[in-house]
Amino acid sequence: MGAIPLDPRIEAFGASKCVDCGRCTYSCPASQIGGDFSPRGIMEKMELSGKIPANKDIWLCMTCKQCTQICQFGVRFHEVIREIRPELRRTLPPEPNHGGAPEALERLTAMSSIVPRKQRWMTTDLKLDDSSGTLLFVGCIPFFDVIFRYLRQDLLEIPRSSVRLLNAAGVSPRLLMDERCCGHDSYWLGDAELFEKIAMMNVEAVERLHINQLVAFCPECMATWKQIYPKIVGKLSFEVRSVSEVLAEAVDEGRLQLNRSEESFTYQDPCRLGRHVGVYEAPRHLISSVGKLEDMPRSREMAACCGNSSFINCGSQTKTWQLERIMEASGVGASRLVTACPKCLIHMTCALNEGMQLVERVKMPLIDLHVLAASALSKQ
């Protein structure tokens, strides 16, 4: 009996190399929280039938890339999931959380007839330079500030702190005044049409500025610009880096001085910054410059996902997962949990707020990496 040919769309991601060992399923957060999602099961079904499975479980994947990271045979399962989603979207669309507001905003800012005005977060102490070769891509944080103000009132401190740190390192960034969403969520939720539209608009707007680097504090924006846009529009004429990389470099070169304290921190690797782009050292270097870093047992390549992605699948199971992760953080003896991704911060703050009522002993203040580093800047 001959082998059943695999669908070529998924074959491209090494699906035929799967040996059914199940390491992906053991490591998958979506499988561990007790849903019906199993990467190994999906691969097996595809191998046996040669067809792409179409069921709602495909939306449970958090696209955190843990499966691809752990696979010994080079199967890129998170890409397989992404490849399946555009077709699945037509018959079984995902159910968005937060009443669909983040998704609708993404769609709204993708309308060519409207010009976003997101710059109200700026304060007078921030130095910006409209002829700078460095562009700071701000992303959705001004929207999140409105939607998630009931959880955290300090979300706008993240872009402010990033600019303050860049200023202290001798960089006055410029901003894209009519910046649109980066389209990350639409890409991972299989809305290829919307994503391509957003990608074209963004790349066109930025290429016109003739910058030499684009920096982003949001790992999702950064990963999208660095890895996904080039797939759609070809090579970009500038470099894409995370703010933490620029700052870590400045600390090394002595351009940025941070006051060190005795406080100990632990760090949540965002999946986009860590496994997707491979930036593990820069944020750690920054944290080590302001205090002591205690890594959690699951860190770096094996870091646990914050439990949600693209604002779908929020529920009691993901909350439990997040609380477990926060308990893991409190177990290493650190006084604060540092995150580098606004979404990790939002999700974990939410879990903590709800979990406080359930589990008395979970007490773990959360802080964003950039806000933490900016608080260690010397006051002039």
Add this chain to the structure above:
Amino acid sequence: MPLPWKPNIIAFCCNWCAYAGADLAGVNRRQYAPEVRVLRVMCSGRVSPGMILKAFTSGADGVMVLGCHPGDCHYRVGNVFAEKRVEQVRELLDLAGVDPSRLLLRWISASEGELFGRTMDEFVAHIRDLGPLGGGRHSP
């Protein structure tokens, strides 16, 4: 020849006050702007930010949230929630670059048929002045 632009307007009407107000406007034969599409909800507090934003992304040029006067809510405080949510969406719309006045919140009681009709006329006129949101799609 392209059809002239007509605004698409969505009105979320609470079942107990604004929708009954619309009924009264109808019973009184009050003529009002035909561009408004009324959606009945049980309470103005039921209207989430996502629903309003989705209306805009689906082609609405203006959205109204119409509920009971403060203190008259059938569910006691639904209209208070609605007020907070509309305020939140206004802020989001402003950030996204959409004129926040494209979203209107009004309290219309079941006895105010005339006010309902007038609100419709005024809002439609206002949206006509602002022009299309998404580059001039035509009403189906």
